Amino acid sequence: MKPLNILIIAILIYLVWAIWHHRRDKSLTLVILMEYILLAGLVLILILGIYV
Amino acid sequence: MIFRNFFLPHKDTHKKAHLISWEAILIYILLFILLQVGFSIVGYAKPGVLGISGDIDQKKLIELTNVEREKQGLPPVAENAALDQAAALKAQNMFQENYWAHFAPSGKTPWDFILGSGYKFTYAGENLAKNFYSSDEVVSAWMASTTHRENLLNPKYQDIGIAVVEGVLNGQKTTLVVQEFGTTENLPGQPLVNVSGKQTVVPIQEYNQKPELLAAVQTPLSGKPLLDPYSFSRTASLGLISLMVILLVADFIILKKRGVFRIASSRVAHMAILGVAAATLLNSNPGVIL
Numbered sequence A: 001m002k003p004l005n006i007l008i009i010a011i012l013i014y015l016v017w018a019i020w021h022h023r024r025d026k027s028l029t030l031v032i033l034m035e036y037i038l039l040a041g042l043v044l045i046l047i048l049g050i051y052v
Numbered sequence B: 001m002i003f004r005n006f007f008l009p010h011k012d013t014h015k016k017a018h019l020i021s022w023e024a025i026l027i028y029i030l031l032f033i034l035l036q037v038g039f040s041i042v043g044y045a046k047p048g049v050l051g052i053s054g055d056i057d058q059k060k061l062i063e064l065t066n067v068e069r070e071k072q073g074l075p076p077v078a079e080n081a082a083l084d085q086a087a088a089l090k091a092q093n094m095f096q097e098n099y100w101a102h103f104a105p106s107g108k109t110p111w112d113f114i115l116g117s118g119y120k121f122t123y124a125g126e127n128l129a130k131n132f133y134s135s136d137e138v139v140s141a142w143m144a145s146t147t148h149r150e151n152l153l154n155p156k157y158q159d160i161g162i163a164v165v166e167g168v169l170n171g172q173k174t175t176l177v178v179q180e181f182g183t184t185e186n187l188p189g190q191p192l193v194n195v196s197g198k199q200t201v202v203p204i205q206e207y208n209q210k211p212e213l214l215a216a217v218q219t220p221l222s223g224k225p226l227l228d229p230y231s232f233s234r235t236a237s238l239g240l241i242s243l244m245v246i247l248l249v250a251d252f253i254i255l256k257k258r259g260v261f262r263i264a265s266s267r268v269a270h271m272a273i274l275g276v277a278a279a280t281l282l283n284s285n286p287g288v289i290l
Helices: A003-024 A030-051 B022-043 B058-069 B083-095 B110-118 B134-142 B148-154 B206-207 B231-259 B267-281
Strands: B123-130 B159-169 B174-183 B192-195 B198-199
Touching: A003 A030, A003 B267, A030 B022, A030 B231, A030 B267, B022 B231, B058 B134, B058 B148, B058 B159, B058 B174, B083 B110, B083 B159, B083 B174, B110 B123, B110 B174, B110 B192, B110 B206, B123 B134, B123 B148, B123 B267, B134 B148, B231 B267
Parallel strands: B123 B192
Antiparallel strands: B123 B174, B159 B174, B192 B198
16 A cells, blocks of 8 residues: 555544544534644645655 | 743643644644745746756666566576667657656657667567666665566566666656666567556557657756755655654643643644654655656
């Protein structure tokens, strides 16, 4: 499997886990959700910067 | 704004350090997008300023190819001057027409270069590589790809020709490697060319008509590119990831010492995804094969 595919799967797991964890915890706020989404976006941009 | 609050959680409100806040992450995203846009603009406005300069040796590539063939019990391929010329013509044409493919936008085919250099093959093949730093990396990449490996280890081949040519492709300086294989031995059926794992029959009229090709003119390039965009992006990315991980660890330790619980996103999850990104960056290589 290509490294980029592995990273995309990891990002999806990270986001799904984050929503599941904070919903269960009743701590899901807009700021917390935004942190996860932005960090996922940052990681994707860092990797795309060297692969594209 | 107190300087220490950029790196450590606030001493009264326990708010996380500014550099790991969502606002900071948004700024990092914008900066990295700007960096990539900047590279594209520089590549367009000043071709050759950016690029990757490799130290690839033609003879070493032939030697490594034969080492791989011998490992499989196959006979070695001998360097052929006509195939060397075909590879050089192909590389030069890729720079002239600015493309990265086996078939040129103008319609030139891989066999045009092989036949044009006077090599009357019955079976031939082509492997391409660019943006590699060393000869070993090129052969390892070909061996890791099923289609290129099959080409490299094809028992039908007797001859090899390789060209390592530096030039500017899509605004960036690069080193192109063209590897041509062939045999002139009488084989049943029409002449075939193996490209990207696909065997293409060479039309007989094209085979009998030697294509007119201009001689490869080596345009000497002055020095190395000023900046390697791949290394720059990789170093900057790894630097940012390290900084964020350090700040997340510091945040965890300090809040634990203070005995404070803060409703926030998970540091462990952030560190895990940053770790995956760092591992991907560390294992990456700008080299591309075709």
